[in-house]
Amino acid sequence: MKSAWRLSKGMVVREIESNIFMFQFFTFVDKTHVMEEGLWTFDGAPLILKEVKEGIQPSELTFDTIRIWVKAEDVPLNKRTKSMAISMASNMGSFVEFDETDPIGWSKYMRFRVDLNLKKRLRRGMRIAVSNGSKWVKFKYEKLIDFCFACGLIGHSHQKCE
Numbered sequence: 001m002k003s004a005w006r007l008s009k010g011m012v013v014r015e016i017e018s019n020i021f022m023f024q025f026f027t028f029v030d031k032t033h034v035m036e037e038g039l040w041t042f043d044g045a046p047l048i049l050k051e052v053k054e055g056i057q058p059s060e061l062t063f064d065t066i067r068i069w070v071k072a073e074d075v076p077l078n079k080r081t082k083s084m085a086i087s088m089a090s091n092m093g094s095f096v097e098f099d100e101t102d103p104i105g106w107s108k109y110m111r112f113r114v115d116l117n118l119k120k121r122l123r124r125g126m127r128i129a130v131s132n133g134s135k136w137v138k139f140k141y142e143k144l145i146d147f148c149f150a151c152g153l154i155g156h157s158h159q160k161c162e
Contacts, residue, residue: 001013001023001040001042001047004040005030005033005034005040006033007025007026007027007030007033007034008027008029008030009025009026009027009030010026011023011024011025011026011030012024016058017058020058020061022052023049034049035049035051038066038067038068038143039066039067039068039142039143039144039145041145045145046066046145046154048063048065048066050063064117064118064119065093065094065115065116065117065118066115066116066118066145066154067096067113067114067115067116068113068114068116068141068142068143068144069099069111069112069113069141069142069143070088070089070092070111070112070113070114070139070140070141070142071109071110071111071139071140071141071142072085072088072109072110072111072112072137072138072139073108073109073137073138073139073140074109074135074136074137074138075109075110075128075137076128076130076135077106079128079130080102080110082098082100084110084128085098085110085112086098086112087128088112088126088128088137088139089112089113089114091123091126092114092116092120092123093114093115093116093117093120094114094115095112095113095114096112096113096114096115097112097113098111098112098113099111099112099113109140116154118153118154119153120153121151121152121153122139122141122147122152122153122154123139124138124139125137125138125139126139
């Protein structure tokens with residue numbers, strides 16, 4: 001992972017329970033880069049990273065969300081706002097951040113980051129209210145890992161769906 005993450009000072013990894021590993025970074029910049037730039041995978045499986053708070057026991061850790069960028073396509077021009085991104089994200093999981101690199105909103109899509117619950121189905125899009133009814137907005141997920149078209153869940157393909 002050190003080479004994939006391009007760390008400047010390296011890290012130490014220790015297994016603390018089965019499939020739970022502790023990563024210690026030697027610089028704050030390296031840690032921030034790894035935590036902010038996911039979604040990371042290892043051997044084809046998602047690498048779900050959590051910052052551990054003081055006093056947390058390994059048995060209290062939950063790995064049921066992934067942080068991912070979502071592109072909302074064909075959003076009406078007057079709806080390409082942070083408040084609309086928050087509204088859309090709340091229907092998928094928890095809103096994290098809004099990409100403000102296109103302040104006028106003239107690009108093909110609107111982009112926001114969300115913590116998706118791995119136990120919920122992925123949304124292909126949603127209807128949003130406009131003055132004369134509603135419009136369908138399509139979602140595309142960046143760096144999406146295995147996704148099952150049969151059940152709609154992340155983490156396996158349709159060949160391995162139960």
